[in-house]
Amino acid sequence: MSPFTEAASPPVRQDGRWNRPLQFLLRDAGVAIALALIVLFFSLTAPYFATTENFLKVFVQIAINTVLASGMTFVILTGGIDLSVGSVLALCTVVGALTMTWPGIPVAAAVPLALVACMGTGALCGWINGFVIEQWKIPPFIVTLGMLNMASGAARVVSNNSTITGLPQAFVDFGNAIIAGVLPTIFLVALCVVAIGWFVLRFTVFGRMIFAIGNNEEAVRLSGHAPRTYKIAAYTICGLTAGTAAMVYLLRLNVGSPIAGIGYELNAIAAVIIGGTSLSGGKGSIVGTLVGACILQVLSTGLQLFGIGDNFKPIVIGAVIILAVVLDSYRDRVLRNLEAR
Amino acid sequence: MTAVAEPILRLRGVGKRFPGVRALHDVSMEVERGEAHVLVGENGAGKSTLINLLAGIYAADEGEITFDGRPYRPRTPMDAFRAGIRVVHQELNLLSNLTVAENLLFEELPQRHGLVDFPEINRRATALLAQVGLDIPPSIPVERLGVAQTQLVEIAKALSHDSKLLILDEPTATLTSREIDRLFSILRQLKAAGVTIIYISHRLHEIFEIGDRVTVLRDGQWVATRPLASLVVADLVKLMVGRSVEDAHQFRQDVPVGGEILRVEGLRRSHALPEVSFAVRRGEILGVAGLVGSGRTETMRALFGADPSVAGKVFVDDVEIRIRAPGDAVEHGLCLLTEDRKTQGLMLGMSCVENITITDLAKVSRWGLVRHAGEERAASELVRELRIKTPSIHQIVRNFSGGNQQKVVIAKWLFRGAKVLVCDEPTRGIDVGAKEEIYELLWGLAAQGRGIVLVSSDLAELVSLCHRIIVFAHDRIVGEVKRPEFDQRRILSLAYEEADIEPIH
Numbered sequence: 001m002s003p004f005t006e007a008a009s010p011p012v013r014q015d016g017r018w019n020r021p022l023q024f025l026l027r028d029a030g031v032a033i034a035l036a037l038i039v040l041f042f043s044l045t046a047p048y049f050a051t052t053e054n055f056l057k058v059f060v061q062i063a064i065n066t067v068l069a070s071g072m073t074f075v076i077l078t079g080g081i082d083l084s085v086g087s088v089l090a091l092c093t094v095v096g097a098l099t100m101t102w103p104g105i106p107v108a109a110a111v112p113l114a115l116v117a118c119m120g121t122g123a124l125c126g127w128i129n130g131f132v133i134e135q136w137k138i139p140p141f142i143v144t145l146g147m148l149n150m151a152s153g154a155a156r157v158v159s160n161n162s163t164i165t166g167l168p169q170a171f172v173d174f175g176n177a178i179i180a181g182v183l184p185t186i187f188l189v190a191l192c193v194v195a196i197g198w199f200v201l202r203f204t205v206f207g208r209m210i211f212a213i214g215n216n217e218e219a220v221r222l223s224g225h226a227p228r229t230y231k232i233a234a235y236t237i238c239g240l241t242a243g244t245a246a247m248v249y250l251l252r253l254n255v256g257s258p259i260a261g262i263g264y265e266l267n268a269i270a271a272v273i274i275g276g277t278s279l280s281g282g283k284g285s286i287v288g289t290l291v292g293a294c295i296l297q298v299l300s301t302g303l304q305l306f307g308i309g310d311n312f313k314p315i316v317i318g319a320v321i322i323l324a325v326v327l328d329s330y331r332d333r334v335l336r337n338l339e340a341r
Numbered sequence: 342m343t344a345v346a347e348p349i350l351r352l353r354g355v356g357k358r359f360p361g362v363r364a365l366h367d368v369s370m371e372v373e374r375g376e377a378h379v380l381v382g383e384n385g386a387g388k389s390t391l392i393n394l395l396a397g398i399y400a401a402d403e404g405e406i407t408f409d410g411r412p413y414r415p416r417t418p419m420d421a422f423r424a425g426i427r428v429v430h431q432e433l434n435l436l437s438n439l440t441v442a443e444n445l446l447f448e449e450l451p452q453r454h455g456l457v458d459f460p461e462i463n464r465r466a467t468a469l470l471a472q473v474g475l476d477i478p479p480s481i482p483v484e485r486l487g488v489a490q491t492q493l494v495e496i497a498k499a500l501s502h503d504s505k506l507l508i509l510d511e512p513t514a515t516l517t518s519r520e521i522d523r524l525f526s527i528l529r530q531l532k533a534a535g536v537t538i539i540y541i542s543h544r545l546h547e548i549f550e551i552g553d554r555v556t557v558l559r560d561g562q563w564v565a566t567r568p569l570a571s572l573v574v575a576d577l578v579k580l581m582v583g584r585s586v587e588d589a590h591q592f593r594q595d596v597p598v599g600g601e602i603l604r605v606e607g608l609r610r611s612h613a614l615p616e617v618s619f620a621v622r623r624g625e626i627l628g629v630a631g632l633v634g635s636g637r638t639e640t641m642r643a644l645f646g647a648d649p650s651v652a653g654k655v656f657v658d659d660v661e662i663r664i665r666a667p668g669d670a671v672e673h674g675l676c677l678l679t680e681d682r683k684t685q686g687l688m689l690g691m692s693c694v695e696n697i698t699i700t701d702l703a704k705v706s707r708w709g710l711v712r713h714a715g716e717e718r719a720a721s722e723l724v725r726e727l728r729i730k731t732p733s734i735h736q737i738v739r740n741f742s743g744g745n746q747q748k749v750v751i752a753k754w755l756f757r758g759a760k761v762l763v764c765d766e767p768t769r770g771i772d773v774g775a776k777e778e779i780y781e782l783l784w785g786l787a788a789q790g791r792g793i794v795l796v797s798s799d800l801a802e803l804v805s806l807c808h809r810i811i812v813f814a815h816d817r818i819v820g821e822v823k824r825p826e827f828d829q830r831r832i833l834s835l836a837y838e839e840a841d842i843e844p845i846h
Contacts, residue, residue, distance in 0.1 A: 048773060104368065116772075203700045203710050203711060203712070204709050204710055204711065205533075205706050205709050205711055206709065208695065208699075208702060208711055209702075211695075212688050212691065212695070212699055213690065215688035215690045215691050216684070216685075216687065216688045216689065217685055218684065218685050219684075219685055219687055219688055220688070220699065221647075221666075222645075222647055222667050222677065222679060222686070223667070223671070223699050223700045223753065224667050224670070224671030224672065224683055224700060225668060225669040225699075225756070226666065226668060264615075282688070282690050282691075283690055
């Protein structure tokens with residue numbers, strides 16, 4: 001007697017992606033609910049938290065991390081890690097600022113050129129990371145740690161160890177602009193990056209492959225694909241977003257600096273992890289990453305408003321990162337039980 | 342054999358389950374004090390599971406074990422060690438960076454003033470090595486030893502402490518006949534000293550030299566325990582195979598066999614290994630028999646491009662194809678259903694649809710975008726066709742039963758349009774009912790004009806499904822048996838007899 005014929009099996013449903021509300025809440029909305037609760041908590045308890053100025057400040061402050069973390073999501077989804085994004089960002093700010101302030105270039109040409117230079121530099125660093133990792137099968141941790149140092153050194157060499165100022169006024173004004181009184185331009189840039197990332201992961205063949213590789217790289221290889229190509233692409237995308245984040249940095253702070261971006265890689269990784277992406281790959285989402293970046297910044301701002309000093313803040317935030325992962329694994333177990341029913 | 346009334350080891354109704362499979366069921370047996378007790382059975386008969394229960398690696402789900410007059414329930418390997426049981430596992434378990442001497446005495450390193458006493462270690466190690474006839478310096482790291490030497494060090498290690506029961510799991514697989522003779526004389530000395538021995542081997546001839554009694558396991562169950570003096574090899578094989586051909590399925594003659602769809606000529610995995618050649622026809626199921634490690638899985642992986650090969654020609658539909666990576670094989674309709682579906686066949690955390698369409702996303706995408714409606718339609722069709730039981734095609738395959746998971750793997754290759762499907766142990770770890778469904782499927786696929794290569798350790802399965810069976814031993818095809826001449830015993834002796842011949846280097 002076949003074990004399959006015992007239970008009456010309902011007809012195959014094609015629609016059921018979000019068929020069970022509880023599972024949807026847990027799997028897809030869990031982090032967003034956490035963010036909503038945190039915002040609600042600070043709104044009720046912290047003075048000045050629920051004001052337009054404060055929200056504007058938060059939007060401005062999360063822009064860079066959101067862009068970096070978007071690219072990081074691709075890499076972590078494949079089961080990798082990129083520690084170099086902070087110093088790649090520094091190198092890109094230097095390259096971008098130097099391009100923009102090059103003597104004799106008209107402003108109209110300088111900014112697009114700088115954009116290309118920034119993103120090109122970032123993408124190149126990312127490609128080198130991916131190529132070395134795949135070509136010689138070296139752990140991403142090591143390769144990107146090496147790139148962290150190399151990019152940082154390169155930034156100092158290129159900038160002659162100094163900050164580069166004097167960006168075009170139109171560029172600075174664009175960076176400080178706020179659309180309709182609620183949407184800072186640099187936050188809009190970050191939202192665009194998230195939207196593009198979401199689209200790629202959700203709707204393209206490439207996005208499907210990223211998830212599949214993170215799930216089981218060997219199965220993907222034995223299905224007739226070359227995971228190597230996709231993984232190198234993921235690192236290149238991560239470098240590309242580091243270059244984009246460098247442009248956002250220039251828009252916000254108006255200087256190219258070889259010592260920019262120190263520790264940014266860890267904030268980006270934290271945002272991805274809090275956002276529910278598994279460090280071992282194959283599971284997660286870029287919208288979660290955006291929410292994760294929001295949680296980090298909202299916590300930081302809220303604690304500040306509470307009068308909790310800069311010394312205590314990292315203790316709380318560190319604990320939250322760990323708590324997020326603990327809750328995540330607990331949630332996975334609950335979900336698995338629900339699915340197994 | 343000493344005539345002591347109380348056996349040293351007694352099992353009563355011992356059982357062990359793994360998800361989806363019953364590895365041991367209701368095994369009751371006794372091992373007398375001071376005897377050499379041999380354990381035999383086909384691949385997957387439950388020998389290793391039984392050993393692992395005794396070694397404290399797994400815990401039994403049911404039943405009782407009594408050892409040396411006391412209830413025995415080891416929870417860790419250290420419990421087994423303390424009870425006086427020493428196990429030489431089939432896979433080598435030495436710490437390869439440490440020296441031979443450190444490995445030998447690892448459980449209880451001699452110490453002086455709280456520091457490791459190296460001169461003492463080396464002195465004792467030298468004595469142990471002499472016991473197994475190994476003439477190597479005890480201070481070299483284990484990683485510099487050859488396989489046979491490593492195996493002898495394992496055995497020496499098991500001898501390093503007084504033991505009541507010594508368990509050897511295929512200790513001679515890598516040894517030459519001189520080393521085997523040496524091992525047997527050591528075992529005889531131990532026996533004379535009152536040590537009980539449980540001995541597992543695939544080499545049926547040699548067990549008569551060393552064993553007093555033999556226990557046969559089949560499909561996780563106890564079949565018989567007999568004195569070896571009363572048996573010959575043929576009796577053993579008969580006990581191991583059990584079911585006769587008539588008990589198995591009725592073979593379907595209605596499948597028409599057409600022209601050659603796959604031909605492999607002179608495939609070599611490395612220059613040191615022999616060439617392999619075979620062919621499959623349309624509508625044919627070609628069986629591949631052989632022991633684990635005989636080169637059957639390895640050959641199929643090399644054919645598919647999953648592992649490298651150094652020579653050989655592959656023809657699909659009489660057209661030669663070059664295979665350097667799995668992608669090349671898949672492109673020509675040559676598909677491999679891997680031995681381990683969980684680690685090599687499926688993305689466990691992804692949905693049924695996503696697992697099915699991964700083999701040919703181009704078919705359900707346009708301009709690099711996945712057409713979700715299209716892929717859902719295609720997947721639903723296959724789910725219905727293969728009768729995969731799931732409430733929704735968006736279910737995560739981790740939660741599927743073994744049989745349903747295997748069907749998803751088959752579905753993904755059908756989605757790609759497989760011409761030749763190489764199935765490596767497609768029914769391993771699958772319940773009996775689901776096995777039947779997989780058999781039905783394989784028949785159906787063959788009837789559609791595909792070529793099927795079925796690698797299996799289950800002889801009854803091969804005999805009931807296949808048109809022809811080729812037998813692997815020592816990386817070569819040692820024989821081919823056609824349907825009218827099918828005889829499990831003959832196939833099994835081909836696989837085993839060859840195992841007694843020294844490997845060709």
